[in-house]
Amino acid sequence: MCVTDSVVPNPSSSSSSNHPAPLKLRQVFFITGTDTEVGKTVVSCVLLARAKRLGWSAFGVKPITAGCATDTAGKLVSEDAENMHRYSSVDIDPMLRAPIRLPDPISPHLAAAAAGQVLRADRVVGQVRAALSTRADLVIVEGAGGWRVPINARETLADIAKQLQKPVILVIRIRLGCLNHALLTAEAIQHDGLSLAGWVVTILDTDQDADYVSAQIQSLAERLRAPCLGILPFQETLDIEALADLIRLPGEEIAVG
Numbered sequence: 001m002c003v004t005d006s007v008v009p010n011p012s013s014s015s016s017s018n019h020p021a022p023l024k025l026r027q028v029f030f031i032t033g034t035d036t037e038v039g040k041t042v043v044s045c046v047l048l049a050r051a052k053r054l055g056w057s058a059f060g061v062k063p064i065t066a067g068c069a070t071d072t073a074g075k076l077v078s079e080d081a082e083n084m085h086r087y088s089s090v091d092i093d094p095m096l097r098a099p100i101r102l103p104d105p106i107s108p109h110l111a112a113a114a115a116g117q118v119l120r121a122d123r124v125v126g127q128v129r130a131a132l133s134t135r136a137d138l139v140i141v142e143g144a145g146g147w148r149v150p151i152n153a154r155e156t157l158a159d160i161a162k163q164l165q166k167p168v169i170l171v172i173r174i175r176l177g178c179l180n181h182a183l184l185t186a187e188a189i190q191h192d193g194l195s196l197a198g199w200v201v202t203i204l205d206t207d208q209d210a211d212y213v214s215a216q217i218q219s220l221a222e223r224l225r226a227p228c229l230g231i232l233p234f235q236e237t238l239d240i241e242a243l244a245d246l247i248r249l250p251g252e253e254i255a256v257g
């Protein structure tokens with residue numbers, strides 16, 4: 001059995017060419033992952049590309065970036081935010097799409113301390129809300145690392161998500177150990193009072209046994225109480241538009257008659 005067929009509805013059958021455009025609702029999703037480097041930014045870009053294809057206006061926000069690049073003028077640049085911007089149809093100010101930019105590629109609480117700053121969830125949320133005042137059908141807010149990554153001595157990325165009160169999309173990089181990480185994260189999201197709008201699988205490690213990968217995805221589908229929105233394969237050369245064929249947005253199936 002092909003897990004891809006059984007778990008994920010074919011996006012092209014639910015939404016595109018010969019169906020009316022889906023109902024446009026303003027939707028904001030918080031993107032978290034089972035870890036850092038699991039594909040959150042790529043998934044965010046794919047969701048934005050998918051939205052654009054459906055005719056939805058959309059943009060992405062990266063509230064905290066730890067590990068910024070430096071541009072020629074010496075300014076810190078969030079590559080995650082700039083990548084999302086590339087697939088956005090709504091242009092928002094760079095300061096709004098990446099309000100907190102830290103140089104060190106480490107946990108935000110430590111990166112902030114190294115930069116002589118103290119982050120506060122309520123202030124970060126204020127900055128995200130400023131971005132959310134821009135109109136769009138879809139806004140993607142990408143976290144940093146996983147759900148309980150510290151932002152200061154007391155708070156974590158989850159406090160930002162909790163204050164935002166937006167549904168969460170969980171990105172799961174398939175590898176040995178991801179079942180535990182995914183189930184714990186889903187449990188924590190629920191414990192924090194937020195809903196899991198869906199989950200996306202990324203297959204970034206090419207040396208895995210295909211049958212075991214399928215069994216892991218099936219195991220996730222049997223345990224996570226949310227829809228699988230897509231299974232994204234490894235691409236030698238990243239092609240976001242091609243990946244947008246393999247994903248669907250929560251609510252995409254709400255077609256207007």
Ligand SMILES: Nc1ncnc2c1ncn2[C@@H]1O[C@H](COP(=O)(O)OP(=O)(O)OP(=O)(O)O)[C@@H](O)[C@H]1O
Nearest residue numbers: 033036037038039040041042144145232233234235
């Ligand atoms: N489908 C894919 N095929 C090939 N490479 C991919 C794919 N998805 C992601 N990658 C690569 O995997 C790496 C991690 O992806 P990404 O930057 O999206 O992770 P992340 O979860 O956003 O990390 P962070 O926690 O730093 O924000 C990147 O180099 C990215 O280009």
Ligand SMILES: C[C@H](N)[C@H](N)CCCCCC(=O)O
Nearest residue numbers: 036066067105106107144145
């Ligand atoms: C630097 C990295 N790419 C992310 N921006 C931050 C990841 C923090 C992970 C912290 C941890 O869980 O140990």
Ligand SMILES: [Mg+2]
Nearest residue numbers: 040041080142
């Ligand atoms: Mg990222």
